[in-house]
Amino acid sequence: MTQHNPYSPADDPTWHLVVEGFDPALEPTIEAVMALVNGYSGTRAALEEGSEVSRPSTFIAGVFNLPDAPQAAELDEPITELVVAPDWSRIRIMVAGEELRIGHVELLSQRRVLDLRTGILEREWRVCDAAGRITHLRSLRFASLDNRHALFQQVTLTPENYAEQITFEALADGNVANQNNTRNIEITGTRALPDGALLEARTRDGSYRMAFATHAALRTSADALLDGEPIVDDQQIGMRWTWQAEPNKTVTMQKVVAAWTSREVDDPAGAAATLLQQLALTDDVALFRSHAEAWAARWQSSDVVISGAPATQQQVRWALYHLIGAANPADPRASVGARSITGERYRGHVFWDNETFVWPFYLFTDPQTARALLMYRYHNLHGARHKAQAFGYRGALFPWESADTGEETCPTFMLSSGERVAVLTLTEEQHISSDIAYAVVQYRQATGDEQFFLDYGAEMLLEIARFWASRAMLEDDGCYHIRTVIGPDEYHEHVDDNAYTNVMAQWTLRQALHAATELESNYPSRWHALSTQLDLRPDERENWQRVADSLVTGFDEQTRLFEQFAGYHQLKEIDLTGHDNSVATIDAKLGWGGMQKTKVLKQADVVMLLFLLWDSLPSDVFAPNFRYYEPKTTHDSSLSPSFHALVAARLGDLPMAERYLRQAATIDLDFTREGLAGAAGGVHIAALGGIWQALAFGFLGMHPTDDGLRFRPHIPAHWGALQMMIQWRGSQLRVTAQADGAVEILVESGNEVTLAVGDAAWQTVAPGGVFSA
Ligand code: IFM
Numbered sequence: 001m002t003q004h005n006p007y008s009p010a011d012d013p014t015w016h017l018v019v020e021g022f023d024p025a026l027e028p029t030i031e032a033v034m035a036l037v038n039g040y041s042g043t044r045a046a047l048e049e050g051s052e053v054s055r056p057s058t059f060i061a062g063v064f065n066l067p068d069a070p071q072a073a074e075l076d077e078p079i080t081e082l083v084v085a086p087d088w089s090r091i092r093i094m095v096a097g098e099e100l101r102i103g104h105v106e107l108l109s110q111r112r113v114l115d116l117r118t119g120i121l122e123r124e125w126r127v128c129d130a131a132g133r134i135t136h137l138r139s140l141r142f143a144s145l146d147n148r149h150a151l152f153q154q155v156t157l158t159p160e161n162y163a164e165q166i167t168f169e170a171l172a173d174g175n176v177a178n179q180n181n182t183r184n185i186e187i188t189g190t191r192a193l194p195d196g197a198l199l200e201a202r203t204r205d206g207s208y209r210m211a212f213a214t215h216a217a218l219r220t221s222a223d224a225l226l227d228g229e230p231i232v233d234d235q236q237i238g239m240r241w242t243w244q245a246e247p248n249k250t251v252t253m254q255k256v257v258a259a260w261t262s263r264e265v266d267d268p269a270g271a272a273a274t275l276l277q278q279l280a281l282t283d284d285v286a287l288f289r290s291h292a293e294a295w296a297a298r299w300q301s302s303d304v305v306i307s308g309a310p311a312t313q314q315q316v317r318w319a320l321y322h323l324i325g326a327a328n329p330a331d332p333r334a335s336v337g338a339r340s341i342t343g344e345r346y347r348g349h350v351f352w353d354n355e356t357f358v359w360p361f362y363l364f365t366d367p368q369t370a371r372a373l374l375m376y377r378y379h380n381l382h383g384a385r386h387k388a389q390a391f392g393y394r395g396a397l398f399p400w401e402s403a404d405t406g407e408e409t410c411p412t413f414m415l416s417s418g419e420r421v422a423v424l425t426l427t428e429e430q431h432i433s434s435d436i437a438y439a440v441v442q443y444r445q446a447t448g449d450e451q452f453f454l455d456y457g458a459e460m461l462l463e464i465a466r467f468w469a470s471r472a473m474l475e476d477d478g479c480y481h482i483r484t485v486i487g488p489d490e491y492h493e494h495v496d497d498n499a500y501t502n503v504m505a506q507w508t509l510r511q512a513l514h515a516a517t518e519l520e521s522n523y524p525s526r527w528h529a530l531s532t533q534l535d536l537r538p539d540e541r542e543n544w545q546r547v548a549d550s551l552v553t554g555f556d557e558q559t560r561l562f563e564q565f566a567g568y569h570q571l572k573e574i575d576l577t578g579h580d581n582s583v584a585t586i587d588a589k590l591g592w593g594g595m596q597k598t599k600v601l602k603q604a605d606v607v608m609l610l611f612l613l614w615d616s617l618p619s620d621v622f623a624p625n626f627r628y629y630e631p632k633t634t635h636d637s638s639l640s641p642s643f644h645a646l647v648a649a650r651l652g653d654l655p656m657a658e659r660y661l662r663q664a665a666t667i668d669l670d671f672t673r674e675g676l677a678g679a680a681g682g683v684h685i686a687a688l689g690g691i692w693q694a695l696a697f698g699f700l701g702m703h704p705t706d707d708g709l710r711f712r713p714h715i716p717a718h719w720g721a722l723q724m725m726i727q728w729r730g731s732q733l734r735v736t737a738q739a740d741g742a743v744e745i746l747v748e749s750g751n752e753v754t755l756a757v758g759d760a761a762w763q764t765v766a767p768g769g770v771f772s773a
Pocket of ligand 1: 338346351352353488490637639686
């Protein structure tokens with residue numbers, strides 16, 4: 001490595017997230033929103049030198065540990081959790097024996113900038129010690145998107161007004177724990193390497209091994225290398241330099257880190273040492289360039305431009321930064337947890353948040369990632385079969401919470417005032433299986449990847465349909481019912497015939513029947529193999545048809561309303577005026593039991609259904625249902641506002657759509673919001689995926705269909721235009737919709753594409769061609 005300054009930030013503020021100063025209360029949130037993410041690792045933006053409130057956590061996607069005892073007071077049993085890995089960017093600086101750490105020294109100024117365009121976190125700060133010595137520091141960190149196992153850090157130090165001895169340590173620190181103080185890893189060895197040092201660890205349950213190799217150098221501004229001594233301690237590795245500093249003489253430390261785990265290779269230590277050797281020889285400019293180019297390529301196919309609304313533009317780019325960084329197209333065995341790889345809330349577990357909220361972003365901007373995430377579910381089909389069987393059903397019931405093994409990881413009980421309270425989402429929130437089936441069908445439609453469907457998708461779809469057919473019960477009224485569930489609105493438990501659950505189950509059964517017929521006639525040998533493997537006989541398909549045809553949906557032909565679940569209309573109305581979920585969620589006011597007696601909703605439920613099945617529902621159901629359920633919804637879940645923005649936009653209610661979009665965008669970015677709204681436990685990645693969907697499917701009005709892509713845009717006048725990059729069946733589209741309704745679509749590359757706007761007829765457009773309407 002040689003010393004250069006490879007990095008120059010973008011001028012445009014819509015590509016930045018900037019935080020000035022230091023407020024200990026906000027630090028946990030800032031660490032999450034400014035986290036460095038590359039789909040493989042997530043590093044919270046904690047101060048490198050640490051502070052009383054800093055939690056310098058790095059997570060590696062898919063690396064979980066099951067502690068041997070309950071790791072939190074509210075837990076009745078230990079629960080698998082995403083592991084905090086070694087802190088690769090730790091520094092320790094002593095000036096005349098005084099540690100440069102907030103608390104020991106006074107912070108004069110601080111500015112942190114996350115460059116969304118290049119995924120680089122820059123920090124500049126000045127500190128003053130008790131003797132009046134002022135030190136000016138700058139740091140820069142990134143987790144390479146080009147080589148996801150490579151991490152980079154640079155720290156520049158300038159003594160402003162003193163000559164003293166300085167000691168600088170650049171470390172990878174294995175002495176880490178999760179927030180609940182559980183040490184989920186143990187260090188199994190440290191040793192010197194020709195170019196640096198190596199730290200090896202394993203998760204305490206023995207499931208994974210990991211290795212971090214570091215190489216660091218310190219140079220003067222004249223590019224002279226300072227001699228340092230390697231640090232190879234029990235828990236830490238790194239380098240230490242001590243020198244006599246002079247006023248205004250700047251030194252720069254550069255560190256590269258290679259991280260591998262046994263999830264990817266049998267010998268993570270060997271892989272880390274080999275990569276470190278390459279990194280140590282790589283010019284930092286080249287390292288930066290390949291990283292920046294990888295980000296540029298992702299932005300090229302995912303950027304959204306709202307030029308007339310800079311604040312929204314910046315919030316959207318921040319959301320896209322986190323979406324791009326949440327998943328790894330090369331990893332088919334990890335998925336996106338509820339807080340991505342930026343925090344510990346929900347212990348890194350994967351919910352329906354992924355398929356229904358986050359995943360469509362990848363489907364339409366980076367289908368390889370979408371495929372990898374579906375493969376995660378395919379590889380975990382055994383866990384879904386196991387859960388169905390354990391509950392007395394057939395087929396595949398995917399876990400409500402999933403981690404690395406595919407088995408259910410939702411706690412069975414929680415402890416509340418010493419009492420064991422069953423966690424009903426585990427047993428009752430079953431719509432997740434249909435949500436995964438929906439993604440399988442969407443993937444096939446949007447990519448035309450028939451091979452995936454034949455090899456994996458069809459099997460998932462059939463197994464999910466089989467589950468629903470065994471789950472629904474024929475009753476005396478001659479109808480099938482699905483009793484005792486929780487729908488997306490988790491404020492009502494043990495409900496019967498939740499419209500979302502039933503209609504999505506019905507949809508899944510019909511899709512599976514369609515797929516079976518198609519496979520049978522178009523791919524007979526695959527059908528033979530699959531139906532034999534699954535022991536799927538014709539009478540079972542006939543039963544699926546009966547269940548689909550006679551499953552109650554809660555739809556009232558007269559009012560055009562879906563009743564959210566049986567008996568919902570009889571519940572008590574509640575006026576939500578003044579409800580502010582950043583202060584408290586509504587259950588705090590009504591009590592859990594009280595809430596069940598009211599119509600109050602936690603999050604979009606029927607409203608989600610409207611969106612998902614928009615093109616197969618009658619057009620006169622959207623407005624009545626939205627107007628009925630929207631005023632009853634608290635949005636106490638972060639998943640809710642973006643889909644209200646989406647549906648409001650589709651209905652042409654732009655003031656409401658914008659209001660909900662703003663609400664979704666500030667869940668994490670309004671740092672003063674506490675509690676549920678705060679991002680301290682990690683960014684609300686589902687809300688961020690929802691923002692992209694609100695823009696694509698709501699404002700831009702994109703309707704993916706088997707025939708092609710149709711757009712029905714509704715663009716706020718002050719936005720001027722909305723431009724989005726969309727991938728569709730191997731083609732890259734640049735879609736621009738104006739506030740006056742005009743649409744222009746450039747087919748940048750790929751194949752011929754079938755497009756339409758409004759109710760107009762389909763048109764085909766060749767690559768390089770422009771479609772205007
Ligand atoms: O999956 C969600 C659920 O819909 C609402 N509670 C939080 C979960 C994780 O984000």
